[in-house]
Amino acid sequence: MDTIPPPETFFVDTSRVACDGDEGPLGHPRVWLQMGADGVVDCGYCDRRFILAGGPSDKR
16 A cells, blocks of 8 residues: 655745745645744645744754
8 A cells, every 4th residue: 555755844944935836837826824833834735844943843
């Protein structure tokens, strides 16, 4: 049985990020995402997770 790979995770330096899926014409419209107090936001289109580097959720 094949499993679905987990969504990509990106560590970023700002609490406001843009996501467009990075797939060129196969991606999705560019959306701006604002992190909450936990320093994490997920894209509603592609499920990418953005984590604020050095923030409360940075467990690297």
